[in-house]
Amino acid sequence: TTNLNDDEPWDQEALGKVHSYLMSISDNCYRIKHNDAALTSLTLGHYSDEFYFEHVANGDSSDNTAYCVPDIGSNWARLGNDVGNNRCLKSLYFDYGDNSEDENYGPFGPRVTRKDLAEFCSGLKFNRWIESIHIKKCDLFGMELFDYLAPFLETNANLRKITIDNEDDVDYDIGNNALRSISESLPKCTHITKLRFIECDMETEGIRLLSTGIKGCKSLKSLSLVGVNALKETTGIDGEALGHLVEALHGHPELVELTLCRNDLGRNFNFATLIFLLEDSKLKLLNLQDNNIGGAHAAIMACALSNNSSLLTLDLSSNRITSTGWHAFLRLLCDTSSIENTRKANHALQSIGTVHQARRLDTKLLADLSFNLNLNKNRNKGYVAQQKILRHHFTGEFNMGPFVGMELTVIPFLISWIGNIGTNVTYEKDVTRRQSALNCFLKNMPWLLQLQP
Numbered sequence: 052t053t054n055l056n057d058d059e060p061w062d063q064e065a066l067g068k069v070h071s072y073l074m075s076i077s078d079n080c081y082r083i084k085h086n087d088a089a090l091t092s093l094t095l096g097h098y099s100d101e102f103y104f105e106h107v108a109n110g111d112s113s114d115n116t117a118y119c120v121p122d123i124g125s126n127w128a129r130l131g132n133d134v135g136n137n138r139c140l141k142s143l144y145f146d147y148g149d150n151s152e153d154e155n156y157g158p159f160g161p162r163v164t165r166k167d168l169a170e171f172c173s174g175l176k177f178n179r180w181i182e183s184i185h186i187k188k189c190d191l192f193g194m195e196l197f198d199y200l201a202p203f204l205e206t207n208a209n210l211r212k213i214t215i216d217n218e219d220d221v222d223y224d225i226g227n228n229a230l231r232s233i234s235e236s237l238p239k240c241t242h243i244t245k246l247r248f249i250e251c252d253m254e255t256e257g258i259r260l261l262s263t264g265i266k267g268c269k270s271l272k273s274l275s276l277v278g279v280n281a282l283k284e285t286t287g288i289d290g291e292a293l294g295h296l297v298e299a300l301h302g303h304p305e306l307v308e309l310t311l312c313r314n315d316l317g318r319n320f321n322f323a324t325l326i327f328l329l330e331d332s333k334l335k336l337l338n339l340q341d342n343n344i345g346g347a348h349a350a351i352m353a354c355a356l357s358n359n360s361s362l363l364t365l366d367l368s369s370n371r372i373t374s375t376g377w378h379a380f381l382r383l384l385c386d387t388s389s390i391e392n393t394r395k396a397n398h399a400l401q402s403i404g405t406v407h408q409a410r411r412l413d414t415k416l417l418a419d420l421s422f423n424l425n426l427n428k429n430r431n432k433g434y435v436a437q438q439k440i441l442r443h444h445f446t447g448e449f450n451m452g453p454f455v456g457m458e459l460t461v462i463p464f465l466i467s468w469i470g471n472i473g474t475n476v477t478y479e480k481d482v483t484r485r486q487s488a489l490n491c492f493l494k495n496m497p498w499l500l501q502l503q504p
Contacts, residue, residue: 131174172199238267317343349376368404
């Protein structure tokens with residue numbers, strides 16, 4: 052490792068040679084203290100077999116990331132002060148895994164202590180430029196880390212994203228104290244837009260605490276709760292934990308993305324609570340992948356979306372939805388029972404996930420779903436409705452019954468509506484369909500051709 056200390060002059064060539072994965076603390080502090088523009092990410096973690104495999108053996112040799120294994124003592128305070136004054140770092144990662152003050156961890160001495168965290172965060176709180184904080188596989192004293200991080204979270208106006216990630220089957224409990232600390236900080240974070248919890252153990256009370264904070268965080272645009280244990284347990288008629296969450300999200304002024312993957316919602320919950328969210332929501336994306344959702348559940352959800360004009364993506368991939376559920380979504384997208392119902396169908400929804408995963412679905416159903424979802428991507432919703440009506444009500448020898456007895460003054464407008472190709476038409480089929488409809492219309496009402504101007 053190249054040795055650099057704070058008294059040496061700025062040496063770009065020397066800095067360019069710093070490729071060590073486990074740089075000495077003086078190397079890291081030098082680059083951070085002197086605002087090395089190439090250094091945009093800092094990971095704090097133990098040097099262990101797991102850490103080595105993840106960050107070194109996998110070939111991650113990027114110059115824009117420093118992997119720190121701080122020694123004990125004053126180095127934590129020093130690093131915290133340097134990070135606090137740094138203007139170039141954009142991402143901060145904590146990657147400690149299991150933690151205990153009583154055991155050694157590899158050749159680098161004791162694990163991180165409460166004193167270490169307090170000293171680091173006392174300097175970190177002055178940073179105003181870090182945009183993302185990622186806490187991975189951590190069990191820092193029951194996530195007491197958040198007590199120390201609170202001043203930083205509440206005062207850094209550039210912080211946009213918080214992620215707590217316990218993937219890879221690591222069983223760490225965030226704890227209610229940590230969630231209470233997060234909940235108290237969130238309403239003061241007028242800048243946070245994305246909050247993610249991945250494979251985290253939470254009690255129902257923890258979800259309630261978190262929901263209170265989310266409700267008060269008016270800037271939040273994206274929320275992910277993936278594989279959260281509290282959402283896997285039935286604690287009430289509709290699921291007490293989910294009830295707390297939906298109550299907090301309903302009417303949220305900014306939230307547009309919600310991810311609830313791998314929570315087994317289909318098996319454990321009455322969908323009434325979730326439907327409450329779907330019926331009146333500004334969500335543009337709702338991700339419900341891998342939730343054991345069946346055909347009946349999907350049909351209920353489709354019904355709830357009948358008046359929703361904001362949701363663009365509802366990801367139902369990796370569920371057990373049958374043709375009953377997919378047919379319900381087809382009716383949602385294009386109800387062919389009448390021209391009026393087709394006009395009032397959902398013209399907003401553009402994706403429902405990977406439909407082809409469903410078994411034994413006929414090709415026509417898949418094709419119709421795909422056609423309508425793609426058609427909905429057109430921004431001109433009047434055109435979308437028109438295409439659906441023409442496709443299903445003005446094809447071949449269509450039923451003229453609805454037009455019998457129509458006022459004479461209205462008919463010219465109807466003919467104009469059918470024949471108006473407009474600027475949106477890009478397919479020859481569309482032109483042919485309109486011409487066929489006009490031909491059928493005039494053939495069944497020949498007297499129209501005899502009208503005098």
